[in-house]
Amino acid sequence: GQSLEQPSEVTAVEGAIVQINCTYQTSGFYGLSWYQQHDGGAPTFLSYNALDGLEETGRFSSFLSRSDSYGYLLLQELQMKDSASYFCAVNNAGNMLTFGGGTRLMVKP
Amino acid sequence: DAGVIQSPRHEVTEMGQEVTLRCKPISGHDYLFWYRQTMMRGLELLIYFNNNVPIDDSGMPEDRFSAKMPNASFSTLKIQPSEPRDSAVYFCASRHNTEAFFGQGTRLTVV
Numbered sequence: 001g002q003s004l005e006q007p008s009e010v011t012a013v014e015g016a017i018v019q020i021n022c023t024y025q026t027s028g029f030y031g032l033s034w035y036q037q038h039d040g041g042a043p044t045f046l047s048y049n050a051l052d053g054l055e056e057t058g059r060f061s062s063f064l065s066r067s068d069s070y071g072y073l074l075l076q077e078l079q080m081k082d083s084a085s086y087f088c089a090v091n092n093a094g095n096m097l098t099f100g101g102g103t104r105l106m107v108k109p
Numbered sequence: 110d111a112g113v114i115q116s117p118r119h120e121v122t123e124m125g126q127e128v129t130l131r132c133k134p135i136s137g138h139d140y141l142f143w144y145r146q147t148m149m150r151g152l153e154l155l156i157y158f159n160n161n162v163p164i165d166d167s168g169m170p171e172d173r174f175s176a177k178m179p180n181a182s183f184s185t186l187k188i189q190p191s192e193p194r195d196s197a198v199y200f201c202a203s204r205h206n207t208e209a210f211f212g213q214g215t216r217l218t219v220v
Contacts, residue, residue: 031207033207033208033209035209041213042200042211042212042213042214043152043200043202043209043211044211045208045209045210048207048208050207087152091207094159094164094165095140095159095164095204096154096157096164096165097142097154097157097202097204097209098154099144099151099152099154100151101151102151102152
């Protein structure tokens with residue numbers, strides 16, 4: 001089977017930087033994805049890492065270390081609209097997509 | 110493309126009734142996923158299809174749940190008979206490469 005661990009909640013202030021960590025255990029690992037979900041909405045794709053290293057997309061960056069089975073999502077210059085739940089997800093053998101429990105980010109003024 | 114379309118958006122039904130949730134994936138996407146989301150269990154993968162063929166249904170809770178994909182543009186998730194513990198938001202997602210696109214979900218309430 002597979003398991004993913006991420007913190008349940010994170011709080012930060014507007015303009016700050018926050019890092020959301022994700023550790024995973026799975027077989028046949030292909031890559032790690034991150035999704036954002038606002039309350040009442042559907043998950044939306046943020047990033048995908050198949051190789052070790054940092055991928056940057058605007059204010060958001062995602063990092064992967066395959067040897068450590070670890071990744072993180074880095075959010076910079078936090079805005080109030082970034083308050084949402086963030087999910088890491090592993091893409092593994094057979095192209096199955098399995099999600100972690102999610103991290104609820106609260107951005108305060 | 111209008112994105113992944115799910116219907117109905119909301120469903121309230123009585124315990125014991127049959128419930129059918131519907132999904133139209135994005136054209137050209139070869140993977141389709143069904144997820145269930147609750148506060149307690151998070152986003153659970155129920156079943157997924159590749160080119161209309163079920164690949165893994167190990168997440169389906171029990172025999173009351175069944176899913177079909179008769180063609181590339183339509184899938185259903187059926188619960189028969191429904192129980193109050195089935196109350197959740199059910200999402201359908203489709204994918205071609207690395208990015209999965211989710212529908213708006215069906216909020217199911219079983220009373």
